[in-house]
Amino acid sequence: MEDRTPLWISEADVVSLMGMDEAIKALEAGLLAEARGEAQNMVKTHAEWGGGHTLHAIGAVFPDAGFVGTKTWAHTEGGATPLLILFDSHNGSLRAIIEAFALGQMRTGGASGVATRWLAAEDAEEFSIIGTGKQAMTQVAAVLAVRPIRRVRVFGRDPQRRAQFAARVRKEFAVEVAEPATIEDAIRNAPIVTVVTRATEPIIAGAMVALGTHINAVGAIVPSRAEIAQDVLARGGCVVADSVPQAQKLSREMIQFFGRPDDSRWKDVWPLSRLVAEGRKRTRADDVTLFKALGMGISDLALGIELYRKAVAAGVGRPMPHPEKAAPRLRSAQAAPA
Numbered sequence: 001m002e003d004r005t006p007l008w009i010s011e012a013d014v015v016s017l018m019g020m021d022e023a024i025k026a027l028e029a030g031l032l033a034e035a036r037g038e039a040q041n042m043v044k045t046h047a048e049w050g051g052g053h054t055l056h057a058i059g060a061v062f063p064d065a066g067f068v069g070t071k072t073w074a075h076t077e078g079g080a081t082p083l084l085i086l087f088d089s090h091n092g093s094l095r096a097i098i099e100a101f102a103l104g105q106m107r108t109g110g111a112s113g114v115a116t117r118w119l120a121a122e123d124a125e126e127f128s129i130i131g132t133g134k135q136a137m138t139q140v141a142a143v144l145a146v147r148p149i150r151r152v153r154v155f156g157r158d159p160q161r162r163a164q165f166a167a168r169v170r171k172e173f174a175v176e177v178a179e180p181a182t183i184e185d186a187i188r189n190a191p192i193v194t195v196v197t198r199a200t201e202p203i204i205a206g207a208m209v210a211l212g213t214h215i216n217a218v219g220a221i222v223p224s225r226a227e228i229a230q231d232v233l234a235r236g237g238c239v240v241a242d243s244v245p246q247a248q249k250l251s252r253e254m255i256q257f258f259g260r261p262d263d264s265r266w267k268d269v270w271p272l273s274r275l276v277a278e279g280r281k282r283t284r285a286d287d288v289t290l291f292k293a294l295g296m297g298i299s300d301l302a303l304g305i306e307l308y309r310k311a312v313a314a315g316v317g318r319p320m321p322h323p324e325k326a327a328p329r330l331r332s333a334q335a336a337p338a
Contacts, residue, residue: 006094007317009307014102017310020141023106023303024113028276030062030302031114035277038064041297043245046222051077054222060297062305063089071100071300084304096308096317100300103307105138107299111242111272112194112216113142115291118275119238119282120214124191125150130183130204131197131219132156132165137172139194139218144173147192151176155186184208195219195227202253206231209288218293223252228290233257237286240270243296250294273298 018026033039042059049055059070068089073082082100087093120143127149129140133156143149152175156162166177180186187193187208195204196218204227209215220227233239233253241247247254247269248261258265270280272291282289311317 004095004312006320006322007096007308007311008320009096009098009311009317011099011102013311013316014098014100014106014307017307017314017316018106018303020106020109020113020138020145022306023110024117024142024145026302026306027107027110027299028114030298030305031273031276033062033065033302034271034273034298038062039298039301041243041245042070043243043249044295044297046250048222048224052224053077058295058297058300060301061089062301065305066090067095067301067305067308069297069301069304071104071297071304073100073104084300086301086304086308094320094322096304096311097320098304098307100304103300103303104295105135107303108135108218108293108295109138109142110303111293111299112139112218112291113146114276115216115240115272115293116143116192116214117146118280119240119286119289119291120147121191121212121282123148124214126153126190127151127192128153128155128186128190128194130155130186130193130195132158132161133196133198135196135218136165137168139196139216140169140173143192143194143216144175149175149192151178153178153180153186153190155180155183187213192216197227198225199227200225202226202229202232204232205229206235209235211287212282214282214289214291216291216293217253220251220253221294222250223255226253228253228292230257232288233290235288236268236290237283238270238280238289239268239292240272240275240290241292242272242294242299244269244271246294246296247292251292254292 194216
């Protein structure tokens, strides 16, 4: 890769350069690279401190494409500032720092879009979103990008926030929107359900879910959280995780159901990359299909690499000094005063 000035790519740049359709396309390309052995995840690591705050680090390598990188962020009650750092895989030089809040939303929504494209009923016209937080709007966008949705059911615990979110969905997507008062009403007979909450105990039970439903379980990404009950997983005709190793480490719901990492039951969990590579679609034998999203480096890097390429082509992004040229040189130990 030629020597280039590193770029700082802002949130505004990210939004201007990539839409949800492009994010899903870039993500599927990254998943195919993983399936071919051309990309590898760095399994997420995290630490927690008082009040549910968490520090995260995640990454991936795309050596054939010439990139490696990490994303890191601290999730606190006061907010978060995720950053994706891209390096040249050949010489370790910095290629870009990308403000990654919008990127993370598109990556998380895009993963649900990929899973929905392959596993949901192709004629699904109704969709339920459980949760109205920061990730919810891109989850709606992703499902609407891959299915002919005419009606969206919105549920959140706070009636005012639920109404505000429903109004945004109506305005942005020009679809019919319902606001059921309970989770049970929101899920009943819905062919597609996405749950993206901060629940600490399961809120989706098997009795709520109709035959033929596809579920995107997005919110519980650390062991202290859970959204899906064990009897939902028991009905899984096809259970998929973006990263099975991360599910084995971080998903309390799946660890309780499938057991320790060496338990043979984990063989029934498909990596999302395998789903895409093999083109596995819903069959008549499937009861419930479920996609568990935890976030993985390959997804972030797949979008980040495409964003970097777009930024270079469009002349977007703020040039930064090369770190090795900007840093002051340290005196050698021999030259240091006693």
